[in-house]
Amino acid sequence: MVDGRLQWRWRLTFGIVVIALLVLQFWDLPEGALGQEIFWQLRLPRLILAAFAGATLALAGLWLQTLFRTSLVEPGLLGVSSGSALTAIIFLVLWPAAWVWMPLAAMVGGSLALFSVLGLAKRYQLQGEALLLLGIALNALLAAAMQMLLLISPDQALRASSFWLMGSFAYAEAHLLLPALMIMGLSAWWGIRRASAFDLWLLGEREAGYLGLPVARFRRQIIWASAALVALVVVQAGSISFIGLMAPHMASRWVGCSHRALTPAVLLIGALLAVFADTLAQTLLSPLEIPVGILTALLGAPFFLALLRLRWQR
Numbered sequence: 001m002v003d004g005r006l007q008w009r010w011r012l013t014f015g016i017v018v019i020a021l022l023v024l025q026f027w028d029l030p031e032g033a034l035g036q037e038i039f040w041q042l043r044l045p046r047l048i049l050a051a052f053a054g055a056t057l058a059l060a061g062l063w064l065q066t067l068f069r070t071s072l073v074e075p076g077l078l079g080v081s082s083g084s085a086l087t088a089i090i091f092l093v094l095w096p097a098a099w100v101w102m103p104l105a106a107m108v109g110g111s112l113a114l115f116s117v118l119g120l121a122k123r124y125q126l127q128g129e130a131l132l133l134l135g136i137a138l139n140a141l142l143a144a145a146m147q148m149l150l151l152i153s154p155d156q157a158l159r160a161s162s163f164w165l166m167g168s169f170a171y172a173e174a175h176l177l178l179p180a181l182m183i184m185g186l187s188a189w190w191g192i193r194r195a196s197a198f199d200l201w202l203l204g205e206r207e208a209g210y211l212g213l214p215v216a217r218f219r220r221q222i223i224w225a226s227a228a229l230v231a232l233v234v235v236q237a238g239s240i241s242f243i244g245l246m247a248p249h250m251a252s253r254w255v256g257c258s259h260r261a262l263t264p265a266v267l268l269i270g271a272l273l274a275v276f277a278d279t280l281a282q283t284l285l286s287p288l289e290i291p292v293g294i295l296t297a298l299l300g301a302p303f304f305l306a307l308l309r310l311r312w313q314r
Helices: 004-027 033-068 080-094 096-124 128-152 156-160 174-193 195-201 205-210 215-237 243-255 259-283 292-313
Strands: none
Touching (some): 033 174, 033 195, 033 215, 033 243, 033 259, 080 215, 096 128, 096 215, 174 259, 195 205, 195 259, 205 215, 243 259, 243 292, 259 292
């Protein structure tokens, strides 16, 4: 557990950020009924979607970092986001009328990407940076296939979804968001309930098995749960990277390494990061809106490089 002074600094910082972000949601609203309609029908759903996406990606990032026992992984770098997006687009092309099943298709794609990384890593005995390079290569392959599919598609609407693939919270829909919030809540509850199992996993698979953890089953649970969370975000907001990398690191500095404390902390930090990035996306080049995935990449890439530098210096 970090010391009390550091905890209070984090709490004060988060309080200031939350207040500032909430003020910005009301800052330029017109007065009267029009302002209320804009807030309730546009601003609030977008704010909820951004907070949901950030919290969900942060939770998935925490679980994947635990699964691979390395702090350098996150859903985007391992190909989970690209796998989910690719299968969602394929499903949209082949069965556009059955869009309600798209989240399930995205979850299957993300899971296949994760199983592929695990299988190849086990076969070639890859760990650490080598495992990360494998995930980056798979992510590049899936992203190339996704872009090729968009390029050859005659459907103009599908081509326009390239903006969606760069990440955006502008298309919040209540009929998708409400069940997604319920699933995320249940996932967070499961993560807190299984916090001791996550802590055991960090000791190593053999050690965790000796201490009574069903290793194979727990590994499958992490994979399917992480893929499901990423799929929920990809379907509604597109590919958004690096939140799942940054939030667990920031949370561990705040509350320590116990998953019982880390889980709620990463949910809060992930939500704040996404809302902050979306606020910047709407205001930096106003009235032009920057895809939020671009901003999270601009924030996350230096963060990732800093982590690499710290690891090399050890």
